[in-house]
Amino acid sequence: MRIEALDMVNPEHTLRNLRAEISELDKFLENVQGKIDYLRISSMLDVPIRVVERDEERLATLKSELAHSGGKPVLHDLAPLLEKKVGLRFAYDERFREFKALKEKPLPQAGDRCPSCNHAHTEADAMAELSARRSRLLELHQECEALKEQRYQLAAEVEWCNSENAVATAVYEAERGNAIEAKQAEIDALSLIVAERTQKLRMAADLEQQHEVYGESVTERDEKKVDVQAVKNFMLQYAEMQVDYVNTFLNLARIQLFKYVGATGELTLDFTILYGEERTEYKSLSTSEKIRCSIEMAGLLNRLQNRSYPVYIDNAESIEDFDAPATQYFVASVVPKAALFSEIVA
Template identity: 25%
Template sequence: MQINFKALTLQEFKSHQDLRVSFGEVTKITGDNGKGKSTIPQAISWLLYGTDALGSKLDPAPITYEGEETKVTLLISVDEIDVLLGRGLKKGKVQYYINDVPKKAGEFNDVIDNLFDKDLFLSLYNPNYFPSMHWEKQRELLLRYVTPSPNKEILKHLPEEQGKHLGALLKKHNLSDIERIHRENKTKQDKKHIAAKSKTKTLKDQLDQLPEVNAPLDSLKVELSQIDKQVRELETQYDKAADANREYTKVQSQIHALQDQIDMSKERWPSLKNEVIEDTCRTCKRPLDEESVEAVVADKENRIVEYKGNHTELIKKRDELKAKLDEMEYIDASEKMEQIRTLDSSGQPLREAIQAYSQLERLQVQVNEAEIDEKSILDSLNESIFTLDCIKAFKAKEAELQAEKVQALFTTLSVRLFKQNKGDGEYKPDFEIEMDGKPYSKLSLSEGIRAGLELRDVLCNQSEIVTPVFVDNAESITSFKEPVGQLIMCRVVAGQDLLIEVEETQNGKQ
């Protein structure tokens, strides 16, 4: 896009009551201090944005005279299409014009914004504007038109292992996400690795504290099996003796019970034997008849017969049990029990040794699992550390390649786009313009103008937008490279009134 200024009119703008300026390829504005030289280029930025050429607030009110209405118009050519822009200020109210047609602020601003970006235009128009911006804005504007190196190109410059590793990850995620994932994982695995190492050490300490077992496990099990077999055999013998003794005791108890019944039976016999047969009724005391007496006698005899039968049966059962008891034998099993205890106790050391083996095996399994877990965590941690190192190397190479691309745009200036942190060595965005090793803030007025013009021409070439440029205080610089586009120069000439001269070309032809 080629933008040219054709004509500027100032009405009651600062020191100019009525001024018309026609622009050529080179427009020279000269005069003594206070003659309104710088007001002319400032009026253009006020017309477009309501600011001075540095983007600051500007008061356009008349100076040294009374005025009713301030108005600035500018005829510009955009790719050979003319547009007449105007801004006025009357009684504190701003007025806007496009091709002499009044417009609302929004409409006017839309037209301007569609023509060019404010920061870009002011940087192209005023060489001092770009350095006045915050470094982040300077950096963004310069890099806006510089194509960053593709990932594949950057990966080629990394060591093979780093490039291959990071290249695989970049197929799934972008670089920011990869860094976020592995920073989070590194923090998490750092903590887990500390815990895993502690767990492994604790288990190993427990393993070292177990008693030492010299005999092989199989021989211990065989020896214990033999002891257990003997114990079971003795227990079987003991159980048989106990069963026999229980039967013996049972028969004894039965004999004692029968003997008690026999003794009680004996005690009943005298009363039954000596029972008197009465011939009178026990209730009414009347004499019994013969038949009744015979019935009483028969009842007694029946009871005697029943008694003798029961008594005889008790004696018979007792004698049978006594005979059975005589054939039985009570076995003293206490010695057998002592043998069992002694033999079982002899197997206790073997059991403890086998248990120690079991604990040893269990702890060894736990130690192995803990070591595997610790290694897995460490592998994950190391992978994240390696990935972050790859990203760090990637960013460093990206910064280097980007800086080379940007630096190639300049002839006398050097531009720093990144700075390296002292702590972690990482590259962070930065911006610094230098000339001959001096930062822009330390340059002289003439050096600053030359630096600004070179920056301005780079932005023109990169954005493919060419605008007029004005150089203020041109008397301070003896020579400079002719800039791209129209040139407006303001120079102080002592004792001279305002003079505007136009050259049709920048080689000096009138």
């Protein structure tokens, strides 16, 4: 039984503590209910949960695309052209050096001897050497001019490629900048929406927790109310035992702690003094019955407190006889047209 877990040495103190705890729980429940009402309204989503999940996936995709948006435009590869340009320059320089060296080399004259074989050049040899040298110089000149022309064409091609690359890069940067700006704007707008919905989902989770707290607190309060009723029942039973004990010292008078409400038949607390075999309430007694009842109650108080207080009986003319109190008592009565006097009976 719950009564065994309660401090019943001082039940009134226990009852006050329980009522104070119930009052605190009622205030706490009121605050929790207010929070529940606020969270219920604030946590309501304006879209189905599938839309929330779709927007979160879209936001993650946009962020990933923005993070990997560092690609490059498709440009002309200049490396082969530049390599070819270097090759043409090398070929031109090689032929130009040969042309210059051949042009600066002295022509043999008739009678000159060859340094390597000591052969004496004839007039015909000199003419043949001159003709061969002219042919080679002309050939080298033509090759140099051809190489120069190729270099000019190659330079023009490189310049065209550079121009194309510059245009492509500018277009790419402009498009990329616009795309990034548009994507960032979408990310910002969607991030705000997702953040608001995330906050609402957190509130929804908090709402569930508050419902649990509310339910636990209601259970605790109801248990304490049961404890209060248990203490009250204990106090009533104890009072009944005391009243039953007290009533053993009474004759026709009785003390009653309960009464039934006539309309509902409900048993309610009530301290009532009854008298007579009919158990009439004190307020409905005649004057003589009230005097007799009061004499019994006065005797009861003296006996329970082990005292001998004197009893004063007024309006004695309204009663013919009564059981004399067990202690000293005074009787006052009205005798029509009689002078005021006092008399010691015993």
